[in-house]
Amino acid sequence: MTSTPTDFFSFVGGLSRFGVKSLASAFTPPYEWQFFLVHLEDIGWRSLPLIAAAGLALGVVTALHTRGTLVSFGAEALIPSLQSASFFNELGPLVTGLLISGRVGAGIGAELSNMRGTEQIDAIEAMSADSFKSLVVTRVLACIIVLPMLTVFMDLTGLLGGFFSERMASHISLQLYIHRAFSTVSWANFVAPTLKTCVFGFIIGAVSCFYGYTINEGSSGVRRAATSSVVLSSLLVIVSDVFLVKLIYFFFPGKAL
């Protein structure tokens, strides 16, 4: 990524400026609604199967793991509430962030870098159209808006996976499972962790657009943009999660378990 401290700070500065510019430009006309809606569909709608499959599988696996431990204490009735606590607080937001950084981050990095290499971005600018707005701002905004929605979907499919697992093991009814799962969940448990994924969306959008928009090295550049987008955005999602969790506990102290 960088070879000297100067390169490192120049990279961090460049990426930060790029991210701030992408947010600031979102509030000034012209607004590229058409591109924005296309990206909403691509990043959101087309990610649903991946999120659903991952949520279901994760729900089953976590229920199986917790059952093994809780049964020995005679506390298997707590499984639904543990499922909801773990999905709403951490698993849902973090896994969604990581999955989207893999699927969407690589795609954005590769697509924009290919557009740069094949002069498509130059062609947009030659028409005096703002390529940054139509290509970068719309993608970053779509990521910010889509991540919380996908997180809710991941939470629900995770709970559903947990229910399937519990149904097989203990024949629990859906009503009882839902009652137990939501009995300990407050709005603070749900809203703040879900909304923190807006930050994940911003990180994924800004990092992958930065690599794609700035790397112009032919086919090796496309590969580098895709790989670097996934690696850095995944890392930043995990690191930012630490700070965001601390921040949520600071603003909602009652939420700490």
Added chain:
Amino acid sequence: MSAAIAVEFKNVSKSFGDRKVLQDVSFQIEDGKALCILGRSGTGKSVTLKLMIRLLRPDSGSVSIEAENIAQLPEKELSRVRRKMGFLFQSAALFDSFTVADNLAVPLRHFEKTMSPKEVQHTVEELLSEVGLDQDKDKLPGELSGGMKKRVGLARALILKPSLLLVDEPSSGLDPITAAEIDALLLKVKQERHTTLVIVTHDVREAHKIADTLAVLDQGCLVGYGTLEELKSSENEVVRQLISES
């Protein structure tokens, strides 16, 4: 009365880092004429084109389009000047996710906001038929051959009826027959629309067919400028070598 000047470079220099790409380059192109810029790879030919439409800015000197120095123009004014220009990129630069027809419609939708969708469609179909691709309007760029892509790129560059057409390596990567077809289209544009052409090429035969004037760049410097006959007697060895290929 002397003819109007379409493009004027005055002492233009451009560097990328330590590498000087253009050094003190000056020339003029008359309205309606065709200039071919020749030179070896990496001598600043494509950079010269990109300076003309301000995809790049010069480090020093001025680039004027129809007597307006575009190097310092604010974005809004630049958009007005760019409206008069078309650019055929070396790779055609078609938008991958758009159909052929949509690729042509993009500049119309951007610059001609008052045009109805029907008018846009009509203009697109008319121009596609002119370049012989009216049957391919619903195809994606990935489904086209290199020559077809170039023709779509040319149609997109012409859709706003520009007075100045910039063309980067029109025949690169094409077989001789397809390259001749592209050259014939460019000649037709010049003769029928009286469009000023600036063409970057390696191919001296192509330059000979289309150009009124030739410019030869070597190591960022303009080492030859004039008609083919004038350049044949140039004292510069690179110019003589390039021209002798024809």
